[in-house]
Amino acid sequence: MKSLAAALVGSAALLAVAACSAGSGTSSGTSPGADQSLAIGLVAEPASLDFTTTDGAAIPQALLGNIYNGLVKQDETGKIVPDLAKSWTVSPDRKTYTFTLVDNAKFTNGQQFTADDAVFSIDRVKTAWTTSLKSAMDVVQTAKAVSPTELQVTLSKPSNDWLFRMTTRIGAMFSKTGVDKLATDPVGTGPYKFSEWKRGDSIVLQRNADYWGSKPYFGQVTLKYFKDPTALNNALLTGTINVIGTVQAPEALSQFTGNDKYQVIEGTTNGEVLLSFNNSRPVFKDIRVRQAIRSAINHQALMDTCWAGRGKLIGSMVPPTDPWYEDLTGIAPYDQAKAKSLLQAAGATGATLRLRLPTLPYATSCGQVVKSQLEQAGLKVQIDQLEFPAAWLTSVLKGGDYDMSIISHVEPRDLRQVFNAKYYTKYDDPTLKQYLDAADAGDEATQIAEMKKAARRISEQAAADWLFLLPNLIVADKNIQGLPKNAITESFDLSRLTR
């Protein structure tokens, strides 16, 4: 499982808007609006509804938490909380998880959800899934149904990450008899059921009358897809939709901010915009060059220019919503003089670097700023653009034919995936691996402490530069409630929305 996967095939980074539903959501106090419907505008239409065989962030955004439930999910603070599993225990050796499942959940094909379905879903990741994310399940040795409501999962080694991945699409629970037409007719236990997919236009979800939890407020939700950010804004301005799930052009926000009819929500996402380095290139083997590049960039000025000042400056691969977040922007403050002297010391002044950009709005605009700032420090930067996703994937991500690139990594908790020797960053660091392994195997306190060390390590080593964290920007009709401030999961949770 590599962290770009989710981002790339969709429209990187901008899809990560999501909510996390707390067990006692705001909707529980409101009577469901039986005839109320809601239309949400989003940016990238899924190519298929089957996230077991098709990559991209758009599919779980629409389906996870709405049509599918997992055993566990993340709440708004990032904590792992019960979903289809009422509770769970971990054995002292941290290798065996015993889940107690709810007994009243039904799939939309009429079948009861039992531990057998959970075993089926977990095993199926290894056998039938084809996307690269499936490797998150490799650590599972066996999954067995002790009783209809008791599931036991044994791991080959202790892994905190496994339980976390179970909150993502990897943990979605499928019906044993409902996986024949996943691409066009998904079957799950969630608060909504699939109603209609008008290709090229929208996906319609209906409230699941048999839902086992508290019923969602809206009887019908339409997810409407827009390729063009202006068309998306116009649709809200003219009342075609009620919510813009992901603002694509932050510079156009001003038409909503001054208007009483709308609310603008701004928070954080998991989308770290990286200026990535090909650490296998001789020039980047010298830490002074990497550090010089980090010092040469004025991050605040860059974010102001290329993303209208929206977003958050981060100094490492951790968003503020993760438990091990620390403000590390102080590790490489803007200092042109230091950058110049570092480059001089490394003998790299005047070196030419190829910055190969995907054709994505933030990459294109930030690329120019990066080029001008690095050239002030004495480097030469050649920019070329690669069509996204296909050409960029082939040349940069798969082929490693680049010196630097700019891309947002939107997958949650993706430090390990992004910074390793096999990934396109080619970052080979045994010390980092040691921290990460310790974090994965230890208890909660150990995990937090070790992850902090890991985050500090890549920042000090300048394994890449973190330009900024993409903001979660939502614009909606004033009366829509329950929209998430921070987008930290893969799903856009519809069950908490009310009017």
Place this chain on the structure above:
Amino acid sequence: MLLRLIERTAVLLVSLAVSSVLVFGFLAVLPGDPARVALGVNASDEAVAELRRQFGLDRPLTTQYFDWLGGMLQGDFGLSYISKAPIGPQITDRFQVTLWLVVTSVVIALVVAAPAGTVMAARHRQLSGLALSALSQVGVAVPAFLAGILLIMVFAVKLGWLPANGWTPPAQDPGMFLRQLVLPALSLGLVQGAVLTRYVRSAVLDVLREDYLRTARAKGLRPFPALWRHGLRNAAVPVVTVLGLQLATLLIGAVVVERVFVIPGLGSLLLDGVSNRDLLVVQDVVMVLVVAVLVVNFLVDLLYVALDPRLRVTR
């Protein structure tokens, strides 16, 4: 007449065959492996190879080409690489949408161009004719998508008279269908109308200089009735030619306009196919567009004969 029909049909069939080779060939050399895009960035090479086998992408190109062509001839457009859904029904659905848009635009273009061009020609030395002429020049210079954006800004966002975007099938809600059709059809139709106006004007001008029109006037017909009875049919021949050519432009314009107005037509299917590297969809859609343009040109050729009896006896 028959000879001409046979000749045109032969040209049509050869053009179709050549263009199918070109469409297939260009897509075959396009970078970016569809199987890799479908499976995500770090899918194993084995998984990619397996998917290539499922799609039949591992077979020789000639086999793939003839399979594709044979399937198309039988109405089987294949399965999408990404969604695994049959492509044929999608193309049919989307084509209907685009057809509404294109046909409405042609009607608007004709409704604008025929009277405006005729008036411009008849009054080409007067101020009103010159003013119209200048206006049509502006129309020619504006691309359809810009016209669309401007129309949305004024009529949807500022005035709120019409929806900014979207599409509703006519059977579902005819009122909404019409309201949503107005702006996209206008942005395509007005621009094409402006282009067409120039051709109508020059065709009518040519006709006005003809001897038979002078004769008609000499018989005592007033200028417009003379033009109406004797001139317009002659002026129609070049205009029909241009209209046939414009249809290709309209189909391409529809691709862009569909995006501006978020219309699920053939154009947006094509764009989605390109960005998802769903190459079979792209291949099928492009081929359908090529067939549409070639067939329209074929029909235009036949229409000449209907319009101009002289062509029936040339051979």
